[in-house]
Amino acid sequence: MHAPGTAGWVGRPMRRREDRALVTGRGRFVDDLAVAGVLHMALTRSPHAHARIRSLDASAARRMPGVVAVITPEDLGPIGPVPLMRLAPGTVIPEYPLLAAGIVRAQGVPVAAVVAESSYIATDAAERIGVDYEPLGGVADPDGALAAGAPQVVEASRDNRALAVAWRHGDPDRAFREAAHRVTLTVQQQRLCGVPLEPRGALARWDADTGELTVWTSTQAPFRIRSSLARMLGLDEARVRVIAPDVGGGFGVKGGPYREEVLVAWVARRLGRPVKWVSTRAEDLLTTNHGRGGRSTGELALDADGRITGLRARIRQPLGSSLAVTVGGTPQNHGRCLPGSYLVEHVDIESVGVFTTTPPVGAYRGAGRPEAAFLIERLVDEAARSLRLDPVELRRRNLIPRERFPFKTATGQVYDSGDYAGLLDGTLATAGYASLRRAQTARREQGEVVGVGVAVYVEPSGLGWESGLVRVEQTGAVLAVTGSSAHGQGHETTFAQIVADELGVAPEAVTVRHGDTLGAPQGIGTFGSRSVALGGSALALASRDVREKARGLAASLLEAGAGDVVAVDGGFGVVGAPGRVVSWARVAEFAYRGAGLPPGAEPGLEATRFFSPEGEVWSAGAFVVSVRVDRDTGTVTPERIVWVDDAGTIVNPLLADGQLEGSLAQGWGQVMMEAAVLDRDGHLLSGTLMDYAVPRADDVPHAEIGHAHTPSPRNPLGAKGIGEAGTIGIPPAMVNAVVDALSPFGVTHLDMPLTPEKVWRALSATR
Secondary structure: OOOOOOOOOOOOOOOOOOHHHHHOOOOOOHHHOOOOOOEEEEEEEOOOOOEEEEEEEOHHHHHOOOEEEEEOHHHHOOOOOOOOOOOOOOOOOOOOOOOOOOEEOOOOOEEEEEEEOOHHHHHHHHHHOEEEEEEOOOOOOHHHHHOOOOOOOOOOOOOOEEEEEEEEEOOHHHHHHOOOEEEEEEEEOOEEEOOOOOOOEEEEEEEOOOOEEEEEEOOOOHHHHHHHHHHHHOOOHHHEEEEOOOOOOOOOOOOOOOHHHHHHHHHHHHHOOOEEEEOOHHHHHHHOOEEEOOEEEEEEEEOOOOOEEEEEEEEEEEEEOOOOOOOOHHHHHHHHOOOOOEOOOEEEEEEEEEEOOOOOEOOOOOOOHHHHHHHHHHHHHHHHHHHOOOHHHHHHHHEOOHHHOOEEOOOOOEEOOOOHHHHHHHHHHHHOHHHHHHHHHHHHHOOOEEEEEEEEEEEEEOOOOEEEEEEEOOOOOEEEEEOOOOOOOOHHHHHHHHHHHHHOOOHHHEEEEOOEOOOOOOOOOOOOOOHHHHHHHHHHHHHHHHHHHHHHHHHHHHOOOHHHEEEEOOEEEEOOEEEEEEEHHHHHHHHHHOOOOOOOOOOOOEEEEEEOOOOOEEEEEEEEEEEEEOOOOOOEEEEEEEEEEEOEOOOOHHHHHHHHHHHHHHHHHHHHOOOOOEOOOOOEOOOOOOOOOOOOHHHOOOOEEEEEOOOOOOOOOOEOOOOOHHHHHHHHHHHHHHHHHHHHHOOOOOOOOOOHHHHHHHHHOOO
16 A cells, blocks of 8 residues: 555556456346346338338237337327537537438438337337338438539538538638648548447336336446436436446447437336347447548648648538537547647638438547548648658657647647657657668668558547545445446546545555446546546545545544644554554544544545546657558558557556557558448448458557656646547558558558558559
């Protein structure tokens, strides 16, 4: 045990305490939950991306043995709209029916629900519902949706524009007019599916005697689900309880709420029996929010010395035909993060969200940050090629100097702290960049196709606020309750380390609870790499409040002045009197006894804090990648990946590296293989894991990971986010490396994924 202020638990690489149940098959996910009398729900979904519903016949399904109810749109009645997050002013909000009536605007939209005694009966009955559709023309591409004569996707928007956000600063027109060099590039981000280990699922139970609704759901944000259900169904929020049991991955796509969570709650209340719905993998790939998918055109203006003077960008982001709850994140982050790590004075950026006859697009690990980093890093590489400069040299000339922090960008973002040149130099030194370039020259002379790529990125995180409750029980045991809700990050371990450090106890003495709205302070949830910076800080502050109260009680027990009492391992002692010590258990027993407390002291030993910082925290990092390309097959092989990330204070280095490795795997999937392919109208063509390729463990390369530390001044821990770093940094680094390898063949850009066929065709086109 370690006293506060000494070398304690924060910073130690401790193994995750929550893993034993998970790795031994004793985890409890939504589909594992057994509730007496549970019914099962299945949905009849539209096979069309855009169609008129001529008729719906549910008679055959209703006659099937074991079917308890068939729900059609007419049965539902009025239901409130889904609350949305971070909307841009003027956002067009279309209707969001739980079951579509009259017209469907995306493949997979449900038109009827079947509730039965088993999931098999429900699925069979859902397939027996006859629906007569009149197919209509659709549009999957945002440029196509904005074109004259495109099919109108939703009634509320004639031109298919859903939202627009713009950033204009300085005099960009003059910057481009007077530029010595200008470079332009258009990049296409492919659509991605989140593919969590566990698809979405929900179980609802209504208690008619108490008027209380309990919902178990695989979500990242239990409090958001609770408030949304209460608003949409007209319930007292205090009588709605939402529980996130073990959650098999979220990555932003489990932000919710989705139609199904609202439907199971509505049906459970109507039927008076518990109702469960668990997505199939095919349903998950089709109906869970997709990510990425945007198309952007960027332009840099540079002076004769290679310094960036201006940045223009036009971003078109597909949103689907209904808005995901997290719809605002990607278009806004894509634009506001575009200056990246560089000094850019003049900007003209517009980001437009577009309705398409497709599944909705929302937050997915990074949510606009990877898109912004990809565009600016590709532009910088293209500028270096145009100016015949080494891409590292061009970056050095334009990185924000350390002495300029806190730094306000031309898009209005305030970077709290950082040392971008130091990050880059450290990564280059570890990689032996000069040696890599010399080796590249020699190998090219031998006929090899090899390249080196560099990327520098920023990662904003810690948006909003979070809550924490800390209580020392009568026995001295410590309970910590967080409003943040884990879906695989290891909160129980990390938060125990933070609380243990603040109280001077062992992490084993701290029980961490999360994911249940009952008895917890209001919280926001887990997304956007916010948990340690916000949730951890709230717990740290609550722990300090508890410690200070306990110190006063300890002073009374020790018959010493409060100023002479200090925290020691496991309790409190008196300065200059090593033998005078009182344990946490003794202080807690005194606190709850109530009698004999110092004047003004209240019984109990707990505190709740809500932490809301003055602004976001900004992590950063740098990559150096070397690759080899096979001339005959187009196969790209990474030979070395060197990566340094700066997330400020690291609470648990082992878990931090796990987050980086995980984000690297998902970033690698985008770079090399993943793509949710749609046809022109918006039908998903890669709707199974036979068609949608995700990286296996042996597909993901080894990265040499290092850490830099510039603590943030915006929270008491000095922590920054780390969860999205790999998805932000590895795509531009890899594409820069492959384009560098193919540059002798006249290739100047490739969009992801870098499949062997795509690379082979690029090579073949120049032979």
